[in-house]
Structure formats: C-alpha cells, structure tokens
Amino acid sequence: GYRVQARRLLAHPRAVDTIASFHDQLLQVQKVYDVTRNTTLFPEFSTALRDSMAAEQRAFVRHVVLDQKQGLTTLLTAPYSFVDAPLARVYGVSGVTGLSRVEFADGKRRGLLTQPAFLATNATSTTSDPIHRGTFVNHRLLCSGLPPPPNVVPALPAEDPMVVRTLRQRIDSFTGKGTCGEGCHSTFINPIGFAYENYDALGRWRDTENGLPVDATMTASVGDVEGPLDGALELSARLARSRDVQTCATQMWIRHALGRAPVEAERPWMDAV
Numbered sequence: 001g002y003r004v005q006a007r008r009l010l011a012h013p014r015a016v017d018t019i020a021s022f023h024d025q026l027l028q029v030q031k032v033y034d035v036t037r038n039t040t041l042f043p044e045f046s047t048a049l050r051d052s053m054a055a056e057q058r059a060f061v062r063h064v065v066l067d068q069k070q071g072l073t074t075l076l077t078a079p080y081s082f083v084d085a086p087l088a089r090v091y092g093v094s095g096v097t098g099l100s101r102v103e104f105a106d107g108k109r110r111g112l113l114t115q116p117a118f119l120a121t122n123a124t125s126t127t128s129d130p131i132h133r134g135t136f137v138n139h140r141l142l143c144s145g146l147p148p149p150p151n152v153v154p155a156l157p158a159e160d161p162m163v164v165r166t167l168r169q170r171i172d173s174f175t176g177k178g179t180c181g182e183g184c185h186s187t188f189i190n191p192i193g194f195a196y197e198n199y200d201a202l203g204r205w206r207d208t209e210n211g212l213p214v215d216a217t218m219t220a221s222v223g224d225v226e227g228p229l230d231g232a233l234e235l236s237a238r239l240a241r242s243r244d245v246q247t248c249a250t251q252m253w254i255r256h257a258l259g260r261a262p263v264e265a266e267r268p269w270m271d272a273v
Contacts, residue, residue, distance in 0.1 A: 019065060019066065020058065020061070020062065021256075022252075022253065022256045023057075023058075023065070025256070026140060026252055026256075027057060027061075027112065027117070027118065027140070028136075028140075029058065031121040032050050032054045032117050032120070033054070034121075035053075035121060037120075037125060038126070041126060042201070042204075044086070044089040044090050044202060044204070045202060046086060048086050049086040049116075052086040052087045052099075053116050053117040053120065054117060055082075055084070055099060056082050056084075056099070056115060057115055057117040059082040059099055060075075060078075060081050060112070061075065061112075063082070064078060072240060072249055073240040073241075075111060076110075076111040076239055077110050077111045077233075077237055077240050078111055079104050079109070079110050080102060080103045080104060081101075081102060081109070081115060082099050082101055082102070083096050083102040084097075084099045085097070090116050090203055091109070091116075092204075092205065107233065108198070108233075110233050110236055111240075113196070113232060113235075113239075114196075114233070114236070115203070116202065116203030117203075118203075119199045119203035120202055120203050122136050123201040123202075125201065126201055128167060128197060128199060128200055129193070129201075130167070130168065130171060130189075130190060130193025130194050130196065131171065131175075131185070131189055131193055133196045134189040134190060134191070134193030134194075135193075137192045137193075138188055138192060138222060140252075141239060141245050142222055142225065143244075143247070143248035143251055144188060144222050144223060146184060146188060146189070156174055157170075157174065164211060164212065165210070165212070166197075166209045166210060166215070167209065168197055168214075171185075171190060175190060187221055188221070191218035191219055191221070192218065192220065192235070194215070194216060194217070194218045195216055195218050195229060195231055195235040197209070197214050197215065198232065216230065216231040217231070218230075218235070220235070220238065222244075223242070224242050225238055225239060225242050247270075250270055254270065
C-alpha cells in the first residue's frame, strides 16, 4: 500500500509547494532578484524582467514535473519555455502576451540551462561569467565536490586596450593550462562554463564578442560527462543522459526531504531511485 499512499500525498497541494520549493532552492531562483544591469548596455533590463525570469523558471518546472510528469531529461532539453513580454525582448521573439508557451525552433535554446534566470544570475553586471556558470553545474547538477577556492582570489588582469580578446581568451590565459588554475579551472570549471558563451550577461544570444567569433566548444571531464562538445545544447543533452547527474539529483532530493545528507547504508535504495 505504500505506492497508493505516496501517490495520494503527492496529489496534495502541500506536496506541490514542496516540489516547487525544492526546485527553487536547487536552481537558486531567489538570486534572480539581485540581478542588476546597466540599461545603456542592456536596454531590455528592468525590475519587471527579474520577476519574469523567476516566473518563467517556476512555470517551466511546474509544467514539466507536475503537469507532464516528466523529469530530468525534459527539464534539461525541452525545446520550449514560458515567456512574457519582458522576456520576449531577451529571447528575440515577438507576438507574446502574458506568460505563454513558446517553442524554440532555431537551435539556440533547450531546457533550464539556456533560460535567462540561470544565465543572468551566473554573470557579472557587464559580462558573462563562465567560471560561475561552470561551478553551478559542477555543484548543483553533478555534485562533483569541487574544493573551495583559495581565500584570496585575484581579479582578472586589466585588459590591454591594444589587444582585442574574448572573455574566454582572458580566462584561459589566467586559469588555463600551464597556470596555477590548471587543476580545477581548466579541467572541471572552465570547460563547462565555456559551453554557455553564446549567452551574454543578460542571457541574450550572441555570435560574436568584442567583434570576435564566440567559441562555445569544450571538452568535458567531470565524472561520466566527458568528451568534446559544442555549445550549451550539446552539453545539456549529455547532462540529461548522465548517471552522475541522476545520482546527484537523487542526493539533492534526499537532503531536501530528510534534512540531511544520505549515508552509505542508503546507497542501494538511492541507486534504485
């Protein structure tokens, strides 16, 4: 009778609130409300846009998990989302009224990790932030256990005005192979983050940065997510197939439900979940 009772409880409104709360915390939706942008650089930005970003992510999760009874694969790869007028300017779509389902057929958006809520909260006020985007995926989707950064992390060196480079090139020169950041950054963090370089600090699509072509190719090497990939869509598809991502999601659910980390004795039923 356990299954019958579990389904009965899941149909209760409080269960819906719990499922929404879990995803809010996992995806750090609250951080959206701290996003600020210069409207000269980002004319699409407004405080209403922040509300729209959070509403989109919540509506998307609710539709996938509660309405469609789907899981990780759809959350990470669905070719649609729920867009209103402020978000439509970021997405570059027209004819949107209210919070409406929009299908993406241009090969630029799929799933949670190409939505502005994730992209904008993991960015600086002026630029994309591959390091924080990569760290988020490592921590929240792969449970990869990255060591904490050193106490004092120097800023990226000032740009030489005579040399035009992309942010990726600057980060590679500072934390890539052959530098002190080679261990964590060039192996685990940077490659994942570079997959999102087609999205700027507000989550808008771009093909160039500083007049140079965007390079969103990467070679992943985190758990069972490994090998060459080109861009966020290929990475999301690979994450959706990952056993490590499934295990991480299960661990996150256990933490949320029981208020503690899982223990080794629970491994058999955790693997089954």
